[in-house]
Structure formats: C-alpha cells, structure tokens
Amino acid sequence: MDSALFPEGVKRCSPKVFLLWTLPWLALLAWGGLSAFLCLWKGLNQTNMSNIFAFAIWIVFDLAVIALGAGAFFTGFLTYVIGRKELKSIINAAVIIGFICYSGAVAMLGIDIGQPIRGWFIFWHANVHSMLTEVSFCISAYLGVLAIEYIPIILENRQIEKVPHLRLFGHNLHHIMGVFAATGTFLSFFHQGSLGGMFGVMYARPFAERWDFYVWPTTFFLFVFSAIAAGPCFTILCTKLTEAISRKKLVPDNAVQFLARLSGWLLSGYLVLKIIDTAVWANTTVPNAGLGLMDFYREGPYGIWMLIAEIGIFGIVPAVMLMIPQVRQNPAGLIVACLMNCTGIVLNRFVFIIATLAIPVMPFARFWSYLPTWQEWGIAMALVGYGFLLFSVSYRYLPVFPKEQELNPAMNG
Amino acid sequence: MKATEGKYKYGMVINLDKCTGCGTCTVACAAENNLSVIRDETDKQRTISWMQLFKVTNGKPFPDTEVSYFPRPCMHCHNHTPCVSVCPPTATKMDYNNGIVSQIYTRCIGCRYCQAACPYQARYFNWWDGHFPKGTERYLSPEVSVRMRGVVEKCSFCHHRLMRAKEQAYAEDRRELEDGEYITACTEVCPAEAITFGDLNDPDSKVAKLSKHPQAFRLLERIGTEPKVYYISSKDWVRRMADNYHPNEFQPV
C-alpha cells in the first residue's frame, strides 16, 4: 500500500504489522499528551516536584537523552570533519537519534518551566552569566542544525526525490553538511558542557560544586567527555535494536566496531578525569564546606553505592569491555558494554540532579524524598514513544541505512 | 564576583535567645507580602513561606531535650549571590545600592534553577495559583503584586517598606532614612523583639552593632555567600547547627 514510499530496493513489513508496531508508542504518546495537557493547563502541581526537588525526573531525562543523543554531533564530527568514511553508513541513524533526543528534550523543557509562554525571555532578557542561558541558546541553535541535517534524509525519500527542486535542495544541503556538522559540534560541545556547568557552578551546593578551569567548572568538560563517550554507544544500541527487530544487517561491522572502540577509549579517558575530579573535589571542596565525603552518601537511598555504580560498575567495566576486541566483537558483549556505558552516564546525570537537590546543605534542613507522579512518567515515556515512532517511520520510509540494500541482497524486494 | 559596595547594606540580626518560635514573623510576612495560600498548607515542600521556621533540637534524651528555632528569611547573600548568577532571564538581581536581592515575578519563567542553587531553601515556586476563599482577596495589599502560578518568589526584605519609608522621608524633606524607619514586617511584629533590621553600613545602627556581637554568626558561613542575615545565640549547640563542621572543629564562644 505504502510501498511506493519505501526506499529503493528494500523490504518492509506490511502496513498492518507496522500499524500494530506503532500502537504501543502511540499509546505512550497519548499518555504523554494527556500529562502535558494537565501540566500546562493546571500547572506543575500535577507533578511531585517541590521547592526541594526543583528539578526532577524530566531534567534527568532531558540531560540523559541529550547525553545519549551526543552520538549525532560526534558521529557527524567524525564523518564530515575528520572524514571517517565508514561512518557514512551510520551517520543518518545517529542524526535521527540526535534529532529525536534534542527535540524531545526541548519539548520536555517547554513543559518543565512554570511559565512556558515566557520561555523566550531567556533570549529576550538573557543573563549571560547563567549557564542555563548558554544551554538554551546552544540547544535551540543545535536543534536547528539537527533539523537541517535531518532534512536531506527526508528529501531522499523515493517520492520526494522525484520533485527536482527538492532533490536539488537536498543535494545542496548534503554538500555543505560539513559546515553544519562543524557548527553542530561547536554548539553541542558548548551546551553539553553548559549542562554540566549548570551543576558545577552551584557553588553553594558542595555536592555539585566543582573547581573552575577558567570560567568553566570541571563538570563542563566532564559532561562533554561523558556525552561523546556514551552517545556513540547509544547509536550502536539503537542500530542493533533496529537490526534485531527488522532481522536484517543494516550497518557494516567496521562502522560499529570503530564507534565501539572509540567509545571505549573515550570512556576510559573520561573516567580518568572523573576519578581525578572526584578525588580533588573530595579533598578540597568537600572539606572546605565542613563536610566529609561520606556525608553526601548517607541520606535516604543515596548511599555510596551511587559512586561505586557510576564510576565502577557502569564506568570502568564497560570501558574495559569496549577496549578488549574479543568482547567488543562478540555481539552480546558489545550490547552489554554499550548498555552499561549508557546506564553509567544516565546514573551520572541522575546523581548530579537528584542527589544534589536531595542532600540538604544546612545542617538542620531535613531530607525529603521524591517519587514522580504518573503525569511526570507520562511526559518522560512520551519521549520514548516519540523516539520509537519517529525512528520507525524514518526507517520505513527513508534510506536511513544506506548500506541496507547492499548488506541484505537476498531480501531485495 | 565581589559585589560593588553600595551606599547602603540592609541586613538583619535575629536573636535566637529571644526567639520563642511563635511564628508571628511568618504570619506577618505572609500578610504583608500577599503570600498565596494553597489548599493544603501542610504540604511543607510546596507551601510558600518567605520567613520559614526551622526547628532544631539538641538531641538529648528526656528531660534534657531542648528545642530552638531558626527563623529563616532570604539571606540576601552579598557575595556571588548563588541565585542571581544562575537566573537565565535576569529575573533576580542584587541591588548594589542597598544589597537587597530582588525577584521580578513578571520576568520569571519558572525554570527553578535559582531554587536549586540556593542552599538556604529560601526560594519558593508557585506550584498553584493562590487560593482565595470568597472575600479574602480583600485583605491583599496593593504594595506588593500578587504572584501568578509558575514563578519563583522569596523574601524581599519588604522592599516596598523601604519605598514607603522613603516617600515618608521625602514628604518631610529628608533624603536619608533614620535607623529604624525602614524595617521589615517580621522585625516590626516580633513580640519578643528578637529581630533587628537596618543598615549594616551605618556603624551607629543597632543592626550593625549587633552583627558584631561575639555570639553573632551566619548560616553556612564557610560557603562564602556572606549572608546579610545574622543570628545570635548564647547556646553552643544552636551555634553549631548553623554550619557544617568537621569533628572537633567547632569552637564554643
């Protein structure tokens, strides 16, 4: 029925099966839509956020998806700026994942602020000292870049390509993609950093505060580093998931292995810096605030397990796994390592957001706990649904994986 | 970012020996500043109370237990005011001329970054629109605008009272205010007269003298925010509550 829209020479499931596949994601979107409506109409009282937990699950999700979406800018950088040709087979997927993550995050932020209709005041009355201003500027600009990067992929749809002007436009865009990739890299670098900086500059919160390097706290660099270490792994995971569901090979191993190996090294590098940073922090900032390291790890569920899990189990372990070729080349090993890597980064973002707020600074302030409401989960899950849906539609109708035909000769339809 | 020193520097000293924990400061503040009331005021994580009471106990068993209170307004941090630098749309600023940290409700977008940055929990978000049972909008004062939901607010040191005092002074052909002419609502109402308010830059003011009391201290001093709110207590265990200390570090006065 819709086969005229499929990319040239590939096989796709029947519309019925595809519709069934989209149902759960549409359901998530509907749940999210209702939640969003309630939050916008009735206000943020629909959530369990509070004056203590000013940031909550949405910001965790935001920072997590933005970190995981870093595959887009980093792969783009490697493909277009460094010129790693083998990544051309995965760059489209990386861009779409990036677009999903960033657009989802921006939409979520629109609901997260108390006065969405005034959101543009960040630009209108910008306070240049605020890390969040930098984040807002860079994220909106980078979302624009991602959209520009996404357009040529859309224009490559078999039917759209038939319109000469559009085809030409897409072609032209492709030509200058290097410029956008470089811009994207620049913007991405800064907002990933600023997101980290947001926490590092909270100098009255000793748990988050990090020492400065020029105007940037170390978290600025750690967030960039961790994002580029985890982003490619997330791209790999998405690709592998698509391969598993479509039961096809979509990306040549060399691209995946290159990204995996690179992730391994980046993660190792990140961990070295993270461990140094943690050590320095524990020996300067923490004692200066009159505290000991363990003072941060005794409130409620936030024990020292956080640090062990973040750096050890979901840090060092996947780094080592990714660096050992035998593990990396084993399909299961690769998936496990990538999953652990991504988990570690999500945990890192979680710790910086939730634990920072949960641990009171004043000695007499009490510990409060927080559990999200269904509305908060709804918005968060809508992002998952939106991601699956957009990626599925893109996969179905757009030549996301340029090597698909080549890698699956038997299935040509 | 050290503040450029302005002419005035308004601050507060709260004597915890005098403070009875009665909460009149909180109520007077709410009445003065049109604080909203939500349907469940026992929801302490989401209710708004610019002047909040924190209860502390010495932790000793019966019958040696003691309780004390920290009434906590906004500290109006003088140094690198943590909330000001993080606010993306410039909705909060410190007025260098008098040291008061402002919050402009109509500018605020409700991102709550300032709340995250403030270690004193002095900032409050309007999770709801205020609930005004029929007729109660009549007690609202026109001197402070009523906040809409979705914005952050906090103690303003009753800034409108400064404006009020200035207008009064101008009407009397004076430009300068006398000590005590501008005080906050909590200072005025405290039945134990535990709160003193005035210009810390004026060496003759009561507040400046009290801030140099040997038993005077500030909250979380080692973080370096330089609050303009001081406390006085003769009790070591109370003073020890004001900051984080390493074992054996605290020096009794």
Added chain:
Amino acid sequence: MEINRRNFIQLLAGGAAGIHMTPLPWKLMDDIAIWTQNNWPWVPKPEKGRFDHEKSVCTLCPGGCGIEVRKVGDRAVKIEGRTDYPVNPGGICPLGAGGLQLLYDETIRFTSPMKRVGPRGAGQFTAISWSEALATLAERIGMLRKEGRPEALAAVDGNRRGNAEGTLIRRLLESVGSPNYFRMPSIEDTYTTANLLMQGNPGPMAYDLENADYILSVGPALIEGWGAPGRVIAAWGRWHESSNGNGPKVVQVESRASNTASKSDGWVAPRPGTEAALALGLAHVMIREKLVDLSFLSNYTHGFEDWTDEEGRNRKGFRSMVLDGYAPAEVEGITGVSADRIVAIGREFGKAKSPLALYGKGKGNLNGSLLECMAVQSLNALKGNINKPGGAVVQEGLPVASWADVSPDAVAARGLETGRLNGSGSPRLPLSESLVENLSRAVLESNGTPPVDTLLVFAANPVYTLPDGGAFGKALGKIPFIVSFSPFRDETAAMADLILPDHTNLEKLEDVVWPTGLQYPFLGLSRPVVRPLYKTRHSGDAVIALAGKIGDPVAAAFPWGGFEEALKERLRGLAESPGLTSWDESKPAWETFARGRSVSPDYDSFDDLWDQLESSGFWYRPTHAFYTWLSCFRTPSGKFEFASGRLEQAVKAAAGGDAGDGLRKMGVEAVGDQAYMPHYEQTLSGDGEEGLKLVPYELFNVSTDRLPNPPFLTKTLFDTQLRKDESFVKMNPATADRLGLEQGERIRIQSDAGEVKARVDRFEGAMPGYLYLPMGFGHTAYGIYQKGKGVNPMNLVAAGKDPLSGQSVWWSARVRVSKA
C-alpha cells in the same frame, strides 16, 4: 503581465522587508512580552487607595494587645502591633497577625441572620431579616415566661468575666427570670477562686513578673500564649536582651519540652497533674532550710504554723503538713522529678530576692486545678512575695460602674429561685460559678421535657472547645431551640436553629477587661476599624433589641438605645477612679508600677475620659498600694490563709456538720486539716488500668479556642504536627519502641469517651508514658482550611473532676493505643 514564481517571491520579500521597517513586529513582540506577564485575569489585583491606620485592641484572645490596622481605602490589609500601648510594646501574636483571614473569609462567616433549613449539624441555613430573627426569639422567650418556666432559657457565654456584653447577657437572663447563665471555663475561674480562698477576694490574678528576679512558671505556656502574650513575650525578649544573664532566671514546670520549657533557663518535668506535689515539695525544702519570710508568715498569714480554732481544737498548719507529707524523696515518687532537683529549685527559689511562682495551664483558655493554683500561690506567700513589687499583687476588679438593679416581676422572681442546672453555687459546688459540663449532663440525664428549652450561645464554641468528650454536642440534640450569636460557622452554630451573627472583632466596639495576669488594672477599648461587612449585628445591640421585643419588664431593664450607651454608663465608674489614658513610651508601665506612687488622672470628666478612650484605646492605673497586708486580705482571719476559713465554712454548709461528707461532695479525697490547705490530690480523667496517658497540648500558632484557625498560621506549623488531614501525636522514642511504633505510623487512641486516629511523632522531649496530642485541630465546621484537618483531643477527655472546683480535668487522661 505574467506573474511567475520569482515575482511572487519578490513580492513576499518586499512585503517582509517592509513589515520590518514598521513598528509592527517589534511592537508586537514587546506587547506579547507584556501580555505574557500580565495576562492572568484570575490573579487578584489589589485595589489601590489612600493608606490609613486605625488603632484598636485585639479581642481574639483575652490578652488584649494593642493593634494598628493598616487600611487601603475601606479595606483592612494588615494588622500590626501598636508601639504606644502599655500591654504589648509593638509585637503581636500569630493569630492577631493573621486575623484578616477571619474577617474577610466569607466562607466561614454568617453574612446575615439565618434560620436552619436542613437537619441539625448539617449547617444548612437560609437568610432571614433581623426583625424576623429577633421576633422569633422574643416570641419564644415570651412563651416560656407565659408558661411560667423562664428558667428554661439558658445561655452559654464565652465573654470574659466582667465585660459589658457578658454582663448584659447575664442581665437578660436575670430579667427574663432564668438563673441559667453559664460562662465558658477559663484559667481565670481558677485564679479568682484561689484568690477568694487564700486572700478572701475574688479579684484577678495579678503577677508583677517584669519586676521579679526569679520566675517559677508552673504550667503556663509562658511564651506560647498565656496571659497577654504581647506583654509576656515582650518581657521575655527584654530578659534576653544581652546574653550575659542579666534577666531573671526562668524555670518552667511542664511535662513536655515545649518552647517555653526549652527556652527557659531551667526545665522541671513533673508528671502532668502532680504540679501541686512539686510545689509543696519545694515548699518543704524552703521551710526546712528556713528560706522563707518568717516575718511575713507570722504577721500576715493564717494557718502556717499549727493553730487552735475557735472551738479550741488543735489544727495542723501548713508547715507541719508540708514537712510531714512532702519530703523531696516522697515528692519524687509522685512527680518523677528527682529529689536533688527539687532541693536545688527549692533553694534557688528560696534564695532569690523576689521570686515569683506563676500558675497556669497552657494558654489559659480552659480552667486549671484549684489545689495546684493554691499550692503555687503558697510558694509566693512563703517568700512574702504577695502584694509586693515583683510578686503576686492583690487586686480588686476594675472600678466599673454597675447598672441599676433589675427588678424581676413575679414570673422572673420565681424562675430565679430555681436551682441552677449545673449545680454550681450550690452547697455541693460552692466554689464554681459555671460548670457547663454539668449543664450538658443535666440535659442528657433529664427525662421528658428537657430542662432547657431555649439555649443562647454567645462568643463561644462549646461543642468544639469543651473537654467533655462531646457531651455538649450530644446535649444540644435534646434542646428544642438553640440560638447562636457566633459570627462564624462553627460547630455549635451548625447545631443552631437560629443564627443572630455578631460582628467580628474588627467590626465591633468592645471593652477589653484586664488582660489575664496583668499586674495593674487595665481596660482596653476595641473599636471597629472597618464598617461591618455583612448584615451582622453587635451581640450587645442584639440583646438590647431582643429585650425590647420581649417587652416589659424585660425591656425596662435595658433602657439604652444601644450597646455603646450601656457601655458608657458602665465605664463611668472609671472616670471616678484615678487612672491614665496615655502612656509615655519611655516609661514602661511595669517600671512605673514598681515605684508604687499614686497617680493623678489625665481626664477630668467622663466625656473627657471617653474621648481619650476612643483615641488611645485604653485606661489603666500603673500604680498600686503595696505592703498593705493588714488591709488587703478579706479572709475570715484577715490574713493570707494557708488554711482557708472560707473553704471550711463552705464545707460545713455543704455537709451540715459532717466535714468529711462535705469534702467528699466537693470531690476532695483528703481528710482532716490538710483538706482546707493546698495539698496534692491525683487529678486524672478516665478509668482503667494504669498505663498510657494523653496530654492535650496547645500550640501558640494554632487557634485552640472558639475561633477558626487562619490558614496563614498553618504555614508556621511543622508537618510533624499536622500533615494533610492527620494530627501527629508526640511520644517519647522509648514509649514508641515499647509500643513498637515507627515515626509516622498511624495509631488509634481510645479512651472511655471516644477514639481518634493520629500518626506518631517520636520526640525526645515528650515524657515517657505520655502521649501529646495538639489542640486546635479536628474541626467539623468552618471552611476548607479547618474542616477535617486533624483530630480534636477534647473528644478523648471527659469525666475527670478537679477537687473543690468541680471543673474538668483535661490535662491528663487514661488512654489505650493500638495500631490503626
């Protein structure tokens, strides 16, 4: 001309460029920015106007603080303290500061006279006119008189003793012919009775605490609402002016680490209800160690040493009683306070120059224990600190004028001869004026026609506030016709058939008589600061109008055009007595008072006085004749009596000769001579085995009396006091462990009277074995901020009777606890 795609684009480009050369996009952007800032039509925009201040006196509690109401146009926007008022130099309390939420919340007020349409208690009313409302009631009272049972009209009044409105109400009943006027209990009942028994004069308790150098506070919530909070807390602040211990030492006696206990210089925690034993233990130490004023004791007291009565019998004196029965070790056994601590405090008190022992129970909204009060007052007597600066001052009441006597007609005279329904004033209960609980009992126990046909309730909410386990509410069910004069939709009003709503405090002219515990005579004039918002009417005016409708002879007893006229006639008495209506802020009244000089009045006629009262709002006499021990005591012996002659007379009258029987009727267990002296008797409510006991406690920042709690006050509460709709009960962690209860766990507390559910707050400052449940919660009436929030501990307390006075024992009740 052919228009191609390019031309179209050129057109658009020109248009786009053009628009940007106009203000449109920029202005639009700017306006949208403004729109996003101000487009909140549902957010109230306070009206502007001229700012004004009105001075008045707060009548939300008996403390009578001076207030200044800030107004914008006609609207009151803030209640502040007055700095030119002798009682409270500038500060007020949380309830006072939040008072506007009571004035303006239409959902908790009655906006016009109403009659009931729904079932009783449902709170469904329909508006009627004042003339209809008054006619209905007048007709009903007229019927009672016609039927010859005017005594079936009863009134429960929450007005303070001796204020004009209360006196008017009493007068109404008297002129109709009913003796059944009942005042709601308060600590002043205890004070006046104790003064009557020991000093012979039922005057107010007057503590000159500002001039004392050692304060032993037995029970009053000194900084949490006792007395005139504005006055006491201001003194507290002065005592802590410098942290170098210049102020007096304050020792609080209370079983819980309340704010007062914690903030005091010392805290003694006896078991609730054993305070008398503790006081006598201290007396033991002082007497044993000769730390007493022997010259005062021998010259101006009666019954200290053993004595011989008129009949020549040897009688035991206070000294022997205390030395025999209240040794520290023994007292330790009763109170749980260590003997060492008793000795130490006794010595401190004995060695101080002017030590003052204060008695009270919490805020003083309810009665105390008469024997405890006497025991504490005997400590002042031991130090001779009676009628001295810094002591307990012997005062007469305010010098107000009386109205002409009522001349009852035959119907009324017959009605007045019937016994009072609550038995108070009878030989059995000679020492109490009003026992509202006995009224409930009389109604509940009656068969056939209930003894009360028509009940008027003024300035009170007995259904909620009485510590009777809900008996009053049940009794209302049997009363055919109930009239509430409450301005608020409270629990009692919900049961009423007719509502004649009073003004609220800020709309009302009232005389504020002698704030509790103040050392000098004081009368404040509370003036309306806003015009009445609704169709309410001053209860004083309503009573006068009602009397007019009932017709003579009742109408003749109310010859005034309105309340103001009646009040003025009453206050004429002040004009004939020396006093002041102005205050020099640099000379605190307590300083002037201690100097003891006479005063020359600053008015020369009543009209002059009234004008001054209207502007300043107060009359007072900050001077006193001290050391007049030969004339100030009006006891049978003419001295301060440790052994009360008046009590002995009363007992004899009650028993017709058998003293033991008379005492038993008064609820006294002690026998022999000590029965007439301050002594310890166990006071506890509820039956059952020894075990857990419940102590209801008051919070300063919660209205525990007849008034609804303004929502602003909930901001000051902790969520270990009230969370959502649940009260928290404080208990010692040891007790909680014994019961296996975690923080926040839900429990069921049961007593003979009822059961409530609450959550556990483990608190080190709670006495082991006792549960502390806050008062002021658990309303079933008012608006969304009061209704259903927490539980009312008064529903658990019942039946305990204080010896001699017959009033309720509400400070300790046996309870059982189980997990809910």
Added chain:
Amino acid sequence: MENQSNASEKRPQGGSNESGGLLNSTFLPPFSLKGWLFVLAGLVPALIVGWVVFPMVLYSSQQQPFNFSHVVHTNPDIGIEGETEQELCMYCHYFREDGTFVGIPGMDTCTMCHDDPEFPYGQTEDEKIFLEQYVAEGKEVPWLVYSDQPECVYFSHIAHVKMGGLTCGQCHGDHGRSETLPVYKENRLTGYSIDIWGRNIAGYSKNIKPAEAGMYETEDDEQYLRTIETEQGEETYHIKMSSMKMDDCAECHTIHHQEQNNACFVCHK
C-alpha cells in the same frame, strides 16, 4: 559590477546546474524593473499595514464618562490656588502626608467645591452628568486613567516631583492645559493605555534631547527644559516623555546620574 553580470549570466542555468542550484535561482536579488515593481508592491502595502493599519487595530478607543476641562479647573478665579503651574496641578493632584500621591482625585476632592448636586457651578452638559450621576448618587467617577501602570509597577511621584524636580508635564504632557480629555486608547493585547507603552508607536523617539540654544524658546516649551550637572559642566536638556515605559525611565535616570534607581526592585513590586 562585473561580478554581478557574471552572476546574472549564470542564472539561466539554475535548476540544471548543480553548483548554481536552487539557492541561487531563487534567492539572488532581482535586477529587472519588473522585479523592483514587485518588491515595491510588497513593500508599500506592508509599510501601510505596519504604520497605519496596525496601530488602528492594536488600540481600541474608549470615551471617558464625561468631559473634564483642566483649563477651567486651573483657573485661579474659581478658587484653585497656586503660584506656579505645578502648584495649580497639585491643588487637586496633591501629596498626602505619608508622601503618597493622590493621583486622580476622588469624589471627596471634587465635592469640596461641587458639594451640592442642585447648584452647578457651570452649565455644561458634562457637569450635569457629573452632578446627577455621580455627586447625587455618591459614586466615584470611573475615570479611565491614561497613566495607570501595570500591577507589577511601583512608581513614586514624590521622588520625581519633589526630590527630582520634574514638572508634571515632562511626563504627562500638556494635560493641564487641555479643554477636553483625550480619547482613551487601550492596547488590545496588553490592556494598557497608549500613554504608557505606545504613544510613540515606533518606540524610537528621543525623549531626552540636548537643548540647543534658541531651539526651545516658546513659553510652552520652557516647562520641558532642565539643567543637569554633568562632567562637562551644566547642560540643558529638553525632557518630554512620549511614553512611560521601563526604558524611558531608565534613560532619564541615567542622564540624571540616578543609575542606582535602575535596579529592578525600584520600579517592580
């Protein structure tokens, strides 16, 4: 010039030539007369819409309850006293004892003279409305206030008039010399008067101009002249606010060395 002709030469190839591309063919500026005409055809209506139609649509016009003549009321003959023009204004628009400004006077001020509904002072229709509908009924006149600031704004008249020495007209214009009240124009979007936000719709009028010699010599203009101490000595400025917006306030504060009064809380509440 050469480059341009090169470009125009390449243009026809657009669409088929990859390097020319869609971008070039569509977005290169037009050079033909016809092209310019089309640009103008877009530009001119846009200018008309932006400058003429937009302001008309943006503001609604409302009439005051009845007309009020400031000229009549500043006439000393009727008992309104004052040495200077300012004092005449302040006869009705006065400062209270606490320094607050009375603004539009209430009925209590009006009835100091218009105390009898039966005996009007003048004979105009407007006065009749005033006496019959408001004085007789004891109602306040629901004036539409041209200078009513948003709810979030605090403004101290006494600081500006008494301490700052500004004349009424410098902010309010010639209101005091008017026979009739202007039409009240309300911004449909913001709900505020045109006098607050948009009297000068372009938003780039210079409210404060250095007064050059001989430029402002009429009597009318004198009230807008102010001499200010600057680092260069005394300078005279011509001050006449075209609107009362934040930026206008800030500009004046800066000129007057009152930068400290540009702190947020000074004007926001």
